[in-house]
Amino acid sequence: MSNHHQFIDLHTHTLASDGLHMPSDNVKMAKEKGLAGIAITDHDTVAGVKQAIEEGQKIGIEVVPGIEISTVANKLDIHILGYYIDYEDQVFLERLNQLRDVRSIRNDMMIKKLQELGIEITIEDVLALAPKKKTKQTVGRPHIAEVLVHKGIVKTIKEAFDVYIGKDGKAFVSPPRIHPTTAIDWIRQAGGSAVIAHPGLYENDELVEELIQHGVDGLEVYHSDHSPDEEKKYLKLANKYQLTITAGSDFHGERNGEVFHAPIGGRKVNIDVLSELKRK
Known part of the structure; x- marks a missing residue:
């Protein structure tokens, strides 16, 4: 038919x-x-x-x-x-898991850079500030900025971004994303x-x-x-x-x-x- x-x-x-x-x-x-x-x-x-x-x-x-x-x-x-x-x-699911982890990998990389700049900050500090929502809280740069304000490193969230974690900041990082050809291969595999x-x-x-x-x-x-x-x-x-x-x-x-x-x-x-x- x-x-x-x-x-x-x-x-x-x-x-x-x-x-x-x-x-x-x-x-x-x-x-x-x-x-x-x-x-x-x-x-x-x-x-x-x-x-x-x-x-x-x-x-x-x-x-x-x-x-x-x-x-x-x-x-x-x-x-x-x-x-x-x-x-x-399982292999495919694990690969997808890593893709979704890019944000937390970025947080870890940024915090390491801030520590190298002599700032005492840990991922624990950041998580403690992130609201404890029932849903999976996506912790990101705003929370890192809040900790920097909290500790008196900067006066405002805007300053945190401008000086440290914005795209021109001293601690900015951009973890590598996969190339489309890799995604094509993963799908086929x-x-x-x-x-x-x-x-x-x-x-x-x-x-x-x-x-x-x-x-x-x-x-x-x-x-x-x-x-x-x-x-x-x-x-x-x-x-x-x-x-x-x-x-x-x-x-x-x-x-x-x-x-x-x-x-x-x-x-x-x-x-x-x-x-x-x-x-x-």
Whole structure:
């Protein structure tokens, strides 16, 4: 039977990363919008995938297990989507864990630099100041700044940033992020297909083409932030390299009727592409 009237949105976020909705809600919304399927692609985590798949089985929506991995090349934030990864693969999960630890690694590096500058500060000082929330408190530079004010090293938070921990400060550090080619390799090693997310946002087609040549399976030609001209251009590029053409809304949620990026199904593609993503 032909699927030519069935569509899927291959790029959505949930509460597992920076979206606003439960994974199961994304699946329900896909059904309400008349889609046949949806992918869950949270940033650097697969924590929402299982719940979405269970909901999909309940209500008859195809759920594609996915991920969106944050990487950096040429100082640009590049996002690589992965589909049909083995989301229980221990090596893959450990790698994602390290990606999510970048912030705490940065804190440790900054504190070490401050100590080298003769300032008596420890990670314990910083954690003691961070509010003890029930959720996982993300400790970052504002908390380090507060400790510096507290200890009388600086008078204000602004001075803490200007002198020490802002990007021109004496103790600023930027831990290395992985390169997109590494993310592509990780996805493939976890049995998945790698797709370059929203190529139009990078404004660097040379880099996009280099990544394609490294070996990706698909290109997100249709994205909420692409202009019609960009969609034409990336369609050509995808065809030139015989890549799977994907589409995604990049849905993050709605609050008070206001939608971030686009609603679910805001960009969609024929569900037939799944057989290509699976085959790869």
